[in-house]
Amino acid sequence: MGKLRAKSDYEEIRNARLLENQARLASLGLQKTISELRSITSSPKSDRTNVRKCQKLDYSSTPLRRSARLIGKSPSSNGDLVNFQGLDSEDDKNRPANAPLLSIRRSLRPKLSPDALTRRCTSKGRGSLYDPIYGICCHFCRQKKLCGEEDCERCGNQDMDQPCIGKTDCSICHSSNGVLCRACLKVRYGEEMEEVKAKKQWICPHCMEDKGINPYWICNSSICLKKRKMAPTGIAIYRAKELGYKSVAHLLMDELQRADKRR
Template identity: 65%
Template structure:
């Protein structure tokens, strides 16, 4: 009985407070303020003068883009273009231009068409392009079962470290692709170093030099040729020998 009496007293006290508050608001004239403000403010829906309509696109009338390779068609090969065809717009000297055409950027040296399926990535330039060799069935006829005639393969490791394109093989290591093809025992610079066959002969790719905590050489072939070296590897070999 005591709990029921206390609850009744609380409810009566609460109602008394509510009545006092309402009387106070009426005396101040604030009872209709909320309703008046709502009537003066337009709703968000009524304020929309322009509503964008959804327009459904009919994709059935648009032709789909499909790869020619997935459709069983052989994509036409692009022309083998030289990177230095026409005028020299970068202001290089004729000597540097001839040097570049001699093995750095010619289409036969590096290829001109990127292909993520049939192209094989060179360890040095990391270009996954078709080699551009005339007798390469893999890049010319797009035959996946054939080896790439424009990329080397180490007879020892058979890894990606021994894959070099014609340009990088000549400019960075001073070797010719024709000689490598005829040499069935050809070894990449990594295997030559591991076996100790040629002291101070190292791979001068940026990846390998960074592992050695050495600064990449960049286009050091110009400096090497001016100093009479056959390639960048020969220049580094001589420098490492002098340091040790």
């Protein structure tokens, strides 16, 4: 009986508070405001005005825009980019990878400002000036920068007929696999750019492996290592130097040779 009586007292107090709150809302005029808000929010969607309608566009009757390069035609007469002419000719198959063919109307070829020319030569390693048009991508660092060589006609004067002397070119494949900047060439493979230029018949790591010239000598770019199902080495030059190796490639060559002997 005591529990029922306590419950009854609680309900009476609660009901009294509800009545008191309702009377207070009515005296403040808030009850009317609440009812008005409820009527607005509960109104049907069809009564709303200025509702933005979604219009479905029909593209089926509109011809698709196709790349002029892919269909073998020159772009329109405004001609920012004229073409990639002669890509299938025999001369262009042997064209150096550090001198890719890019035919742009001469009047539209951008020229570097004196300030940009100064900044271009502040770093000979990977270059300090990024250029998405004239810059040639390094196979390892994949930085599309103008080289920092002072006498490079391609990067300095945008002469498309000249090779970039700050990037390598394989004498066998002439492919992007053999394009390396000065810094990556030295750090990752232990070679100097001046030595490569003097050789004239420089061979990239890919072709060296294919020809069997140097056993266990492989390209250690992240792209090539992933194809081999090997983990990229990251910044391994510090470990290579601590262990007395000339470059990361020399370190990997020794590790691959030891692993082959353990099998």
